[in-house]
Amino acid sequence: MATRPTVDNELSAILNELWKLDVNRLKPGIDYAINLQGKADYVAKGNNSAKDKASTPLFTFVNEDKLKSIPTYNCFMNLLNNYEISTNDVETVTREELEENNLFLDAILKTQVMKRAHKYLISKGQASSNEAQFKVQLCNIWFKLYERGKTRGENSCGFEHVFVGEIKKGKEIMGLHNWVQFYLQEKLKVVDYRGYNSKDMPDVNDHVINLQFSWKSLVKPLGSSFIGVSPEFEVALFTIIFLTSNNPTISTVVKVQKYLLEIVVCRLEHSIGTSYPKLLSSNNRDL
Template identity: 65%
Template sequence: MARSDAVNRELSDVLNELWKLDDNRLKPGKDYIISLQGKAGYVAKGSQARDMARQPLFSYVNEEKLRSIKSYSSFISLLDNYETSTGVTETVTKEELDENDRFLDAILETKVMQRAHSYLVSKAQSPPDLKKFKAQLYDIWFRLYHRDRSGGADSCGFEHVFVGETKFGKEITGFHNWIQFYLQEKLKNVDYKGYKAQDKDKPDENDHVLNLQFSWKTLVKPVGSCFIGVSPEFEVALFTIVFLMSKEKVTNTTVQVDEYLLELVVFRHGFSIGTSYPKLLSSNMHM
């Protein structure tokens, strides 16, 4: 599963199964409303971005669902567990370990993760035993490692992908999750600058994948990308499958999921995820 512009059919098939099983995915226009506004421009390294979106990206999210659905509420409890800056050694408390545990338990109860598990077992990439699979997920997403060699263990896959990090106080790395984006935007820590797309591929406000530009605190991410409205278990399942099905240090694979043609990117950091994100290539395609 190294780089290929051809659509990976087998992977697309299993990801479409996960898509259909994702009962906890929020519905655009009903459970959340986004406002795309203007198209973001090019940002030179170290310069400020021109704001092409006066309003926030999210104008509404059904927070009752974020509180009442176990995989969302347990996911949100993890977002304040990390030091943003790389090079700052992470201190993990007993309470935070318990929160990691509760999150993995919550997603393992979902049909999405159960199907991902059965697929990975069929490919001899995961153990059939659920406790051992949970331990495997823990290593992939929560085991701490050195991202900045100058300090102690300062990062993990979950922190990088879902929470976001800053590098040398100069750039945003990771931060590919819509729930974190919404919550940080609500706190006025995130300023959405506009969508990123080719003119012929202007996104739609009902799209579940978005390439975008934003600032976080004082730093700008010139191009970021994330799923919108999907459940935490869907993202964990999808990127875990791509990670385990490839032994490459960097995997880029093209898939067709629902109406979206995506490039899925996964960087390996030993037995853990270094980063992972979707890039929207085009939407409204027919399978």
């Protein structure tokens, strides 16, 4: 019999507080709808010929008017076209893009989710009580450019990897763990959902899903993403885990609402290299 993973109760407590404060989380079946379809076949990394077990997109409906009406989503979506997808290409940041980064950080810092995360990090000695200094800290964690791989140039940042996605040497999908970006890329017909990736079929109302997909003709055998949660919730969650551990790779198990999750956060220099949730079970049902 498999041993149940040890849950970090302190982290679970603060993350559940953030969950309750996430008033901008969209409601399944009302603000959006998904179609899970079939279970994805196992495929090794680098194999792009797996059979597609989903004939239609994951998202059947998203209320885009609502997304655009909520400042944090609106500012978030403005950032999604600011990056070179290929890690072979060095990033160039314009004044307009810097301003968009600032507007996004300003928007999320106004939310109760980020205010509570800030307060928690102050209590842990991991953030200044000065909001302006905390904003600079967030900017460095998420938007500071660094070199990913031997490219001889700054070609990546935490935000790009986690929320936008990257292609490594034209052969491998990296990151892309955000549901809004997934939906928008599906709408453009460059992302193809290929099925859920868990033992049992998830529920269409679940807010976390393990999945398989292709992007720009490459297959990601196992991906994972929150569904419906706000950008501020994800930034808050991953930032807390990043700042409360010094390990190069952090893997912690938490119970958030009805979900048992493994949260993985990796460092690259002094910024986030990657971060994502992995669904272990929902409603005490092993997946």
